Amino acid sequence: MAKARLQYLSDAEQSFIHEKTxxxxxxxxxxxxxxxxxxxxxxxxxxxxxxxLTARLRWDLIEPCLASVPREILLAGREPRHDRILGRxxxxxxxxxxxxxxxxxxxxxxxxxxxxxxARFTRLVDALxxxxxxxxxxxxxxxxxxxxxxxxxxxxxxxxxxxxxxxIRAPELVDPILAMYEAAxxxxxxxxxxxxxxxxxxxxxxxxxxxxxxxxxxxxxxVPIFVLPMPQAxxxxxxxxxxxxxxxxxxxxxxxxxxxxxxxxxxxxxxxGSAVAEMRSGGYIAAGPEIGLINLICLExxxxxxxxxxxxxxxADAKAVDFQAGSEGGMTGLCAALAGADSLxxxxxxxxxxxxxxxxxxxDNDQVGALRRYLRESLIDDTTALIDDILEVGIGxxxxxRRSTRAHARDEVWRPSVFQRGTPExxxxxxxxxxxxxxxxxxxxxxxxxxxxxxxxxxxxxDAIVAxxxxxxxxx
Numbered sequence: 162m163a164k165a166r167l168q169y170l171s172d173a174e175q176s177f178i179h180e181k182t183x184x185x186x187x188x189x190x191x192x193x194x195x196x197x198x199x200x201x202x203x204x205x206x207x208x209x210x211x212x213x214l215t216a217r218l219r220w221d222l223i224e225p226c227l228a229s230v231p232r233e234i235l236l237a238g239r240e241p242r243h244d245r246i247l248g249r250x251x252x253x254x255x256x257x258x259x260x261x262x263x264x265x266x267x268x269x270x271x272x273x274x275x276x277x278x279x280a281r282f283t284r285l286v287d288a289l290x291x292x293x294x295x296x297x298x299x300x301x302x303x304x305x306x307x308x309x310x311x312x313x314x315x316x317x318x319x320x321x322x323x324x325x326x327x328x329i330r331a332p333e334l335v336d337p338i339l340a341m342y343e344a345a346x347x348x349x350x351x352x353x354x355x356x357x358x359x360x361x362x363x364x365x366x367x368x369x370x371x372x373x374x375x376x377x378x379x380x381x382x383x384v385p386i387f388v389l390p391m392p393q394a395x396x397x398x399x400x401x402x403x404x405x406x407x408x409x410x411x412x413x414x415x416x417x418x419x420x421x422x423x424x425x426x427x428x429x430x431x432x433x434g435s436a437v438a439e440m441r442s443g444g445y446i447a448a449g450p451e452i453g454l455i456n457l458i459c460l461e462x463x464x465x466x467x468x469x470x471x472x473x474x475x476x477a478d479a480k481a482v483d484f485q486a487g488s489e490g491g492m493t494g495l496c497a498a499l500a501g502a503d504s505l506x507x508x509x510x511x512x513x514x515x516x517x518x519x520x521x522x523x524x525d526n527d528q529v530g531a532l533r534r535y536l537r538e539s540l541i542d543d544t545t546a547l548i549d550d551i552l553e554v555g556i557g558x559x560x561x562x563r564r565s566t567r568a569h570a571r572d573e574v575w576r577p578s579v580f581q582r583g584t585p586e587x588x589x590x591x592x593x594x595x596x597x598x599x600x601x602x603x604x605x606x607x608x609x610x611x612x613x614x615x616x617x618x619x620x621x622x623x624d625a626i627v628a629x630x631x632x633x634x635x636x637x
Contacts, residue, residue, distance in 0.1 A: 162538040167499035169457035175465050178403070178458070182410045183220055185366070190217035191415040194370040197377060201422040216415075223414055226421035227466050234385050234428040234469060236294055237353045239322035239346055240613055245293050247430060247469045247503045251536055254529045255326055256286045256522070257476055257510035258296025258359075264512075266482055266520040266600050274299025274517075276316055282509070283320035285522055285603055288610035291529040292508050294324040296359075299517055307634040308627060314338055315623045318345045322613040326357045326387065332374040337626050339382060344622035345615055351383030358384055359432065362412040364392035373419070380424040387471050388416040389432035393445060396438040402451055406458040409435040413459075414466070430504065431463035432471040433497075447476045447513045448489035453496035460500045471504035472497035475525050477511040482520045482596060486511045490528060498532045505529070519603035520596050527577040534575035578602065 170178070190208075192215045193199060199216060203209045208217040233248035245253045263278050264271045278299050286295045297317045304312045310329070317325050318341065325342075329335055342356040343349060350356060360376045363369050376386060390412035392398030398405030413431055420427055437451045438444065446452070456472045463470045474497055475490035490511075497505055508525035509517040539545065550563050560566050579599050581588040592598040615623070 163541050164538045165499055165535050166501065167457070167496065168461070169454070169500070170461050175462060178407060178410070178462055179465065181407050182414065182462075183223075185407060185411040186218040186223070186414060188217070189366060190215045191411065192367040193373060193415075193419065194368055195373050197374055198368070198419055201377075201419065205418075205422050207418075218415060218418055223418055226418045227414075227468070229421050229425045230417065230429050230468060231426060232467070232469070234430065235354055236324040236326075236357060236385065237346070237355045238324050239318075239355050243293070243323045245324065252498055252502065252529075252533060253293045253504040254291060254474075254507040255294040255471075255504060256282075256292055256296050256298065256508045257474075257506050257514060257517070258298040258327065260299040260510065260515060260517040261302075262512070262516040263299050264481065264516050264518040266518045266596055269481070271516060273302035275303045276301040276312065279313060279316050280320050281607060282517065282519075282522065283317045284610060284612055285519065285607055286508070287321035287323055287612045288606040289508070289522065289526040291526045291533070292323075294326055294504075295321050296326050296506070298509065305631075308631045310334055311337060311341070311627045311630050314341050315627055318342070318623065319615060319620075320612050324355060324357070326359060328359050328361070328372070329375045329379065330369075331371045332378055335375050335378045335382075337630055339379075339384070341623050341626055344619045344626075347619075349383070354383060354385055354428070356384060357387060357428075359387045359389050360416060361434070362388070362390045362416060364390065364397035364412065365408050366411060366415075368412075368416070368419075376416075376420060377423045380420045380427040383424075383427065385428040385430065386420060387430045387432040388413055388420075389434040389471075390416075391434035391436065393435070394437040394451070395440050396443055398435065402437070402454055402458065405435055405437070406455060406462070409433075409455075409459055410462055413463070413468075417466075417468070429468065430471050431459070431466075431468040433459040433463075433473050435459065436473075445513050446478060447473075447510070448478050448493050450492065453493050456493070456497045456502070457500050460497065460502055464501065469503045470501075471506065472500070472502035474498075474502075474505035474507040475510075475528050476506070476514050478513050479511050480516075482511065482518055482524065482599070486521065487524070487528075490525065491531075494528060494532055495535065498536055505532075520599035523579055523599040523603045523606075524595075527580045530577065531575060531580075 202216045236245045346355045390409040392408045394405040475494040477486040477489040479486035509522040
């Protein structure tokens with residue numbers, strides 16, 4: 162089988178990066194900022210500093226923790242047809258998350274997201290065939306901060322039966338949020354992990370206490386954890402891409418050790434969130450060519466360590482859904498896909514991951530479909546060489562009437578849902594521009610698509626959990 166692939170680092174270069182990463186962990190260490198974490202690390206033999214809440218890690222501690230990470234991880238859907246298995250399925254694609262703003266593609270008006278927006282975008286993801294899992298977004302600016310985490314989960318559960326990936330930033334949120342997902346799926350998360358979390362380390366070389374202690378609880382419950390270091394070259398990471406990747410990898414390995422000590426065999430995925438800073442402003446560059454190179458280094462080193470991966474994908478720094486957005490997203494996404502990412506943060510983001518829109522979500526759905534065509538394995542043998550056809554048609558003929566043309570026409574050529582082909586006259590028809598057609602496609606899907614509803618008992622349980630949390634935190 163032939164398959165498109167991309168390799169960046171030599172074996173010697175991978176070994177060099179590994180050695181330098183270990184040097185950082187052994188000499189500098191990592192601040193875990195949690196006595197609970199230090200208890201686990203000290204018991205396992207790490208050198209800890211209780212006063213500074215730091216630990217230094219040696220390879221003899223790291224290596225067995227890496228060996229206990231699963232090589233296949235189920236991301237279950239509320240409907241089993243949406244189940245995806247990292248390490249077995251090719252390129253699992255998720256919507257991008259954590260947007261603050263929603264852009265109206267046709268008027269150019271940008272505003273903060275609302276709960277109604279979250280419901281619409283979640284339902285759209287449920288309808289889009291190339292997007293496998295959902296990262297809740299946009300943020301709900303019209304919901305009180307103390308109940309926002311629970312309201313967002315309930316809103317998503319009511320509007321998609323696909324797997325949901327999100328953050329849990331405080332340990333006290335773990336039990337109510339997991340209770341919501343277990344009520345919706347009817348099974349413990351250890352059996353049906355319909356929910357996974359992103360655990361962001363804090364560059365350089367730190368862990369957030371609240372999120373880390375939430376992660377320890379989540380690991381014991383069998384929730385898959387995407388570890389997402391995010392150093393930025395020039396600010397929270399060294400100015401070279403390699404230096405930033407070494408910080409990234411040190412933070413990644415420090416998280417692997419902690420969560421495997423907490424729960425050996427817990428499902429962990431190596432996420433790539435590292436980037437570069439826009440040095441004039443300190444802002445986050447989401448989709449420059451440097452992001453593709455960071456993906457290559459971190460993905461290859463994650464494979465070196467035997468970890469499943471999630472890459473940064475089809476986001477953009479463009480301020481609208483335009484040529485820049487498509488170019489940036491296409492280059493970064495293809496780079497990550499050809500490098501062998503198991504999962505890709507793939508749809509909906511631009512403006513440095515601050516903004517989303519209906520058109521961007523629909524166009525990114527096509528982008529993912531195109532990426533999957535690149536990744537498809539192809540037979541290289543007599544069945545695909547079609548030598549008999551070539552010899553019989555000969556010079557100056559055509560292949561339109563050949564049986565093989567009919568047999569292969571549908572599966573050989575990828576067909577988009579909104580990307581334009583055909584004649585200019587067809588493209589300029591009643592549907593309008595590509596942007597207008599993408600918006601129309603989104604609106605049609607939202608009008609037609611009905612996600613799988615929750616049963617009445619689950620609906621009551623979600624309401625009760627949110628109401629109970631609101632009552633306990635009234636006036637916070």
